[in-house]
Each structure stands twice: as structure tokens, then as C-alpha cells.
Amino acid sequence: MIHDQARYTREDEAVHEPLLSEKTEESVDASDASPLPDDLTRDSLTLPAPSEPEVARHYTRLSQMNWAIDSGPYPLGSCTMKYNPKFTEDVAADPNAAVHPDRSERSVQGSLELQYRLQEFLGDIGGMDAVTLQPPAGAAGELTGILVAKAYHEHHGNDRSEVVIPASAHGTNFATAATAGYDVVELPSGEDGRVDVEALEAAVGDDTAALMLTNPNTVGLFERDITEIADIVHDAGGLLYYDGANLNALLGRGRPGDMGFDVMHYNVHKTFATPHGGGGPGAGPVGVVDELAEFLPTPRVRKTEGDGGYERFEPDNTIGKVHGFAGNWLVLIKAYAYIARLGDEGLADAAAKAVLNANYLAERIDLDVPYGPFHHEFAATAGDRDAADVAKRMLDFGVHPPTTKWPEMVPEAMLTEPTEIEGKSSLDDLAEAFNLAYADTDEALSTSPNRTAAGRIDQVAAARSPRLSWQALDEE
Numbered sequence: 460m461i462h463d464q465a466r467y468t469r470e471d472e473a474v475h476e477p478l479l480s481e482k483t484e485e486s487v488d489a490s491d492a493s494p495l496p497d498d499l500t501r502d503s504l505t506l507p508a509p510s511e512p513e514v515a516r517h518y519t520r521l522s523q524m525n526w527a528i529d530s531g532p533y534p535l536g537s538c539t540m541k542y543n544p545k546f547t548e549d550v551a552a553d554p555n556a557a558v559h560p561d562r563s564e565r566s567v568q569g570s571l572e573l574q575y576r577l578q579e580f581l582g583d584i585g586g587m588d589a590v591t592l593q594p595p596a597g598a599a600g601e602l603t604g605i606l607v608a609k610a611y612h613e614h615h616g617n618d619r620s621e622v623v624i625p626a627s628a629h630g631t632n633f634a635t636a637a638t639a640g641y642d643v644v645e646l647p648s649g650e651d652g653r654v655d656v657e658a659l660e661a662a663v664g665d666d667t668a669a670l671m672l673t674n675p676n677t678v679g680l681f682e683r684d685i686t687e688i689a690d691i692v693h694d695a696g697g698l699l700y701y702d703g704a705n706l707n708a709l710l711g712r713g714r715p716g717d718m719g720f721d722v723m724h725y726n727v728h729k730t731f732a733t734p735h736g737g738g739g740p741g742a743g744p745v746g747v748v749d750e751l752a753e754f755l756p757t758p759r760v761r762k763t764e765g766d767g768g769y770e771r772f773e774p775d776n777t778i779g780k781v782h783g784f785a786g787n788w789l790v791l792i793k794a795y796a797y798i799a800r801l802g803d804e805g806l807a808d809a810a811a812k813a814v815l816n817a818n819y820l821a822e823r824i825d826l827d828v829p830y831g832p833f834h835h836e837f838a839a840t841a842g843d844r845d846a847a848d849v850a851k852r853m854l855d856f857g858v859h860p861p862t863t864k865w866p867e868m869v870p871e872a873m874l875t876e877p878t879e880i881e882g883k884s885s886l887d888d889l890a891e892a893f894n895l896a897y898a899d900t901d902e903a904l905s906t907s908p909n910r911t912a913a914g915r916i917d918q919v920a921a922a923r924s925p926r927l928s929w930q931a932l933d934e935e
């Protein structure tokens with residue numbers, strides 16, 4: 460991709476021959492005995508050998524061609540894009556953090572203590588009794604949580620085959636239930652955008668293993684009937700799963716455990732300011748109520764009796780491992796550092812500002828927002844304009860656009876979540892970008908973006924035939 464992004468051609472190569480280095484040619488003997496198919500092997504490999512300034516410029520240029528939370532507002536609804544404070548990088552870079560996970564318990568007491576404390580922090584924040592740090596992403600946390608729920612049902616001899624999921628839920632919820640071997644029962648939204656309690660009563664029964672829900676839901680609406688919903692599911696013998704993607708709206712103010720949820724995941728890269736994307740690594744810890752703790756992945760960390768130390772242990776009926784060792788350790792350190800720095804007050808303040816910012820922004824934009832009152836995010840509608848076109852035009856005004864065309868209950872949805880990190884002037888810029896794009900000509904919308912490093916891409920080709928590795932020019 461190097462040549463493409465940088466408009467790098469063979470002619471350039473001739474002109475900008477690296478000054479400080481030579482190209483290296485490595486010959487690999489692809490012997491006939493190779494069990495690999497011919498098209499997967501090669502006889503020689505030419506690797507670029509650029510000088511340090513070339514490398515620095517290359518990566519700096521690439522970083523400037525992309526949009527980042529460090530460059531400006533990134534109000535990507537549902538996926539909470541928060542600024543990651545740089546001090547968390549310093550904490551994770553502490554040489555004492557880089558311990559080999561196979562070292563003896565006695566020699567890694569500090570790491571174990573941090574894992575233990577993070578388990579406790581997350582348990583307190585979610586209102587859960589026990590936490591595993593192992594899953595490497597929100598989606599992996601979902602699968603872990605549903606497998607724990609399944610193990611619970613099997614342990615108690617409950618034969619249940621269905622997981623109920625609202626139509627507005629994130630795609631990973633459906634994928635999780637199916638991957639865990641359940642049939643998915645889709646629940647249509649009520650007229651007010653929330654769970655329709657009557658429809659839920661009709662959908663839940665002896666076959667229900669769990670209801671998966673996020674609260675506030677994916678249009679930012681608080682499920683006001685949550686205790687009644689919990690009763691309906693529990694009375695039918697099912698479990699209530701909390702998708703933690705929207706926890707930013709509740710931090711320090713409401714706890715899924717207190718609402719009746721039995722199992723949840725935490726998206727630390729959304730709520731606790733650890734890095735998103737780039738293929739990871741991420742982390743998606745899972746919390747459960749007491750009844751489910753014995754099924755959590757192994758190992759967990761607890762205090763040793765008597766001596767004030769910490770030890771790993773295997774829950775009695777563990778589902779096994781979902782990741783090596785303790786999960787993505789350095790990401791977890793960052794989440795710990797963030798929570799410890801903010802404290803109870805800081806977290807509650809973050810949630811309040813996130814809600815305030817979303818409501819301020821919704822007031823300032825000319826687009827209609829069909830449902831309310833909402834919390835930390837809202838789904839505006841682009842009406843008779845194409846939401847994706849409006850979004851692409853917004854890029855020309857120096858902001859990242861919101862999530863588009865989802866959830867489907869809002870036509871031409873623009874799911875917007877500014878988070879607590881934006882100040883008033885940046886929210887005003889965002890509102891102006893919305894309004895300018897929304898009012899622009901059809902011509903401008905259909906050809907945008909025009910001011911970004913890359914123009915409109917063929918999204919289908921980008922998804923279907925991605926180029927995921929470096930390729931030498933002559934291999935194309």
C-alpha cells in the first residue's frame with residue numbers, strides 16, 4: 460500500500476533512491492518439497508530498505524491521511540470514540556509492566572494486584588460480583604458472556620435454545636448468539652424506540668436462554684421499563700445480558716447490575732479511553748453476578764488468604780480460556796490508569812458531560828432527531844438526503860461524521876455521539892459541519908469528499924478485496 464497512498468511510482472523510485480541505505484535482496488529457497496501451493500510461495504523477496512527520514516515521513520504522512528480523535532471531533536455513535544489521555548501510554552510503557560506472563564506468581568505480585576484491582580473497579584462500576592479480564596474485544600466479551608450463560612443453563616439442566624435480541628441491537632449481538640449455537644429471536648422496537656414490553660412477553664418463554672440489551676439503547680434512549688423487563692426474563696428462567704458499549708452514559712450514575720442484568724461486557728476502548736481500531740489489540744472484560752462466577756474463563760485473580768498477596772485461580776466450572784494469559788495486558792493497564800485517575804467523581808462527571816454534549820449538539824443541528832429524550836447519543840435523520848453523502852461532505856469541513864444508516868429504525872440515520880471530551884467551540888464546529896453539509900447541493904454531496912487525502916472509495920471493493928499486506932510493485 461505504501462506506493463499507492465503516497466502516489467509512489469517506479470519513476471519516483473529512480474529519483475528518490477535511498478541515500479543512506481541499499482535495497483536488500485533475500486533469496487529464499489522454495490524447494491520443490493514445500494507442501495504449500497505454488498501461488499503462495501516465492502523464489503525471492505525484495506524488501507524496501509528506506510532511510511530513517513524516509514520512514515519518519517512515510518508514517519507521519521500516513522497518519523495525516525487518516526482521521527483520528529487526536530485531529531478533531533469524532534462523534535461516531537455507538538462506538539464511543541474518546542480521546543485517549545497520553546499519560547496512560549506512559550503508565551503502560553513502565554518497564555515493570557513488561558513482565559513475562561509465565562513468571563511465577565511470587566515474582567509478579569504487582570501485576571496480579573493491578574489485575575485484581577481492575578476486576579474490582581469494573582465490578583463496582585457495573586454492579587457485578589465477579590469479573591474476567593481475558594476477552595480481547597467487546598465482541599469477544601459478548602461471546603464469552605453468552606458462553607458463560609450457556610454453561611450456567613447446562614449446569615442446571617436447563618435446555619434452552621433461544622436468545623432474544625432487539626432489532627436495533629448491534630450486529631455483534633446477533634453474531635454472538637448464533638456463534639454460541641443459539642437461535643436468534645428478533646424483537647421489534649416499540650413505537651417510542653424502546654423495548655415493547657408486550658412484544659417481549661410474547662417472545663420470552665421456556666426456550667429463552669437470555670435477552671441481550673444495551674441501555675441506553677442504540678438511539679441513546681434509556682429503557683425505562685428495565686426492571687419490568689428484567690422480571691419478565693427472570694420469571695421465564697432466562698438471563699439478562701448487558702452490552703456495555705453504552706456504559707459511558709451511565710458511569711457513576713447507574714449500574715447494570717442494579718437494573719437486573721446478570722452478565723455484561725465492558726468495551727474498555729469505548730468507555731475507559733484505551734485505543735480503538737487498527738485491528739487491536741483491545742479488551743472486553745466480562746462481569747457476572749455471583750451465580751455465574753464459577754463459569755468464568757480461567758485464570759482469575761484473587762487475594763491469597765492471610766498474607767495480603769495475590770494468586771491466580773481456576774473458577775470451579777470454568778468455560779476454559781478465551782485468550783492467552785490475562786488478556787491484552789497493556790490495554791488493561793491503560794484502562795486501570797484511566798479509571799484510577801478519574802475516580803468516582805471524574806467518571807460520574809464524564810457521563811454527565813457526555814449527555815450534556817449530545818443534547819447541546821442535537822439542539823444546534825438543523826436535522827430532525829425523531830426520538831427522545833436521549834442520553835449520550837442521538838440518531839438524527841437526514842430525511843430525503845442520503846445520510847452517507849451528508850457524512851462524506853462533513854469530512855470536507857474538517858470533522859469526522861457520525862455513524863450512518865444505522866440503527867435502521869431511524870431512516871437515513873446519523874447516529875451521533877460527541878462524548879464528554881469536546882468543548883463548546885468544537886461542538887459548534889461540529890454543528891456547523893452538519894448544517895453546511897445537510898444544506899449543500901446534490902452535486903456537492905454526491906462528489907464529496909473533495910478536501911481529504913483520498914476521495915470517494917469503492918466501498919464494496921474495499922471490503923471484498925482488501926489489500927492487507929505490503930506488496931512489491933511488480934507483484935501487482
Ligand SMILES: *Cc1c(COP(=O)(O)O)cnc(C)c1O
Nearest residue numbers: 537538596597598629631704726
Ligand atoms: C462496539 C459495539 C460492540 C462490539 O464491540 P467491539 O469492542 O467493537 O468488538 C457491541 N455492541 C455495541 C452496541 C457496540 O457499539
